[in-house]
Amino acid sequence: MKPWFKYERIPGLLASSYEKASRMVIGGYYSTVADEIVAYIRQGSMLDLGTGPGYLPIEIAKRAPDIHITGVDLSRKLISMARVNAQKAGLSSQLSFEAGNSSRLRFEDALFDMVISTGMLHSLKKPVNVLIEINRVLKPGAEAWIYDPANVIQYIDKTQWRASLNLRERFFLWIFGILGLHKPIAVYRREDVIPMIEAAGFKKYAVDERNREIRIKVTK
Numbered sequence: 101m102k103p104w105f106k107y108e109r110i111p112g113l114l115a116s117s118y119e120k121a122s123r124m125v126i127g128g129y130y131s132t133v134a135d136e137i138v139a140y141i142r143q144g145s146m147l148d149l150g151t152g153p154g155y156l157p158i159e160i161a162k163r164a165p166d167i168h169i170t171g172v173d174l175s176r177k178l179i180s181m182a183r184v185n186a187q188k189a190g191l192s193s194q195l196s197f198e199a200g201n202s203s204r205l206r207f208e209d210a211l212f213d214m215v216i217s218t219g220m221l222h223s224l225k226k227p228v229n230v231l232i233e234i235n236r237v238l239k240p241g242a243e244a245w246i247y248d249p250a251n252v253i254q255y256i257d258k259t260q261w262r263a264s265l266n267l268r269e270r271f272f273l274w275i276f277g278i279l280g281l282h283k284p285i286a287v288y289r290r291e292d293v294i295p296m297i298e299a300a301g302f303k304k305y306a307v308d309e310r311n312r313e314i315r316i317k318v319t320k
């Protein structure tokens with residue numbers, strides 16, 4: 101059953117709890133994905149959609165000093181956190197973060213050498229519109245990697261995470277939980293995403309499914 105009301109963005113009241121969860125997977129999930137990405141590309145311009153607190157772009161920038169990454173997220177609060185995190189890591193010259201909607205990007209056509217996104221697909225109201233935008237902003241022949249763990253929280257030690265939350269964070273998680281306000285719109289399977297990819301005009305693609313995570317690679 102679909103949630104009765106759907107937030108696409110991480111609500112401001114949950115941003116700090118999410119940031120804490122996200123921080124707990126830097127050494128695991130983000131490091132592994134960053135290694136995979138820099139094995140594929142080491143320079144150029146990259147766009148990270150639904151960047152959250154920016155930890156994946158930070159891990160990529162640490163490994164590849166000739167990559168410039170723009171992170172976009174609907175949540176202004178998470179964008180502010182991402183800017184602070186980039187500054188703390190000393191990577192502000194390689195990373196820029198801005199609030200925006202992935203289904204209406206402000207960028208010109210064929211601008212990026214790669215588009216990446218982790219954990220955003222399942223929260224989108226109109227995923228095909230976002231895939232169309234990805235197709236538009238990619239350079240010809242360039243790839244987008246869209247990884248969608250239905251929830252980054254699946255990779256963390258939940259007891260440790262809950263223990264790190266203050267009373268206010270626990271309260272809002274509880275409220276949003278009982279009202280069912282922040283559930284994924286869908287946990288996508290391979291057969292769900294292939295028609296979306298084709299509807300967005302991609303002819304070359306690979307879709308891999310493992311442990312509640314879908315991994316899409318499309319080529320423009």
Ligand SMILES: C[S@@+](CC[C@H](N)C(=O)[O-])C[C@H]1O[C@@H](n2cnc3c(N)ncnc32)[C@H](O)[C@@H]1O
Pocket residue numbers: 108109110122149150151152153154156172173174175178200201202203217218219220223224252
């Ligand atoms: C589960 S978080 C993943 C964040 C980060 N990529 C990560 O791996 O930790 C999904 C993010 O996508 C953002 N988001 C959802 N819909 C969006 C949209 N249409 N445009 C831009 N960001 C969006 C949310 O605000 C949230 O920060």
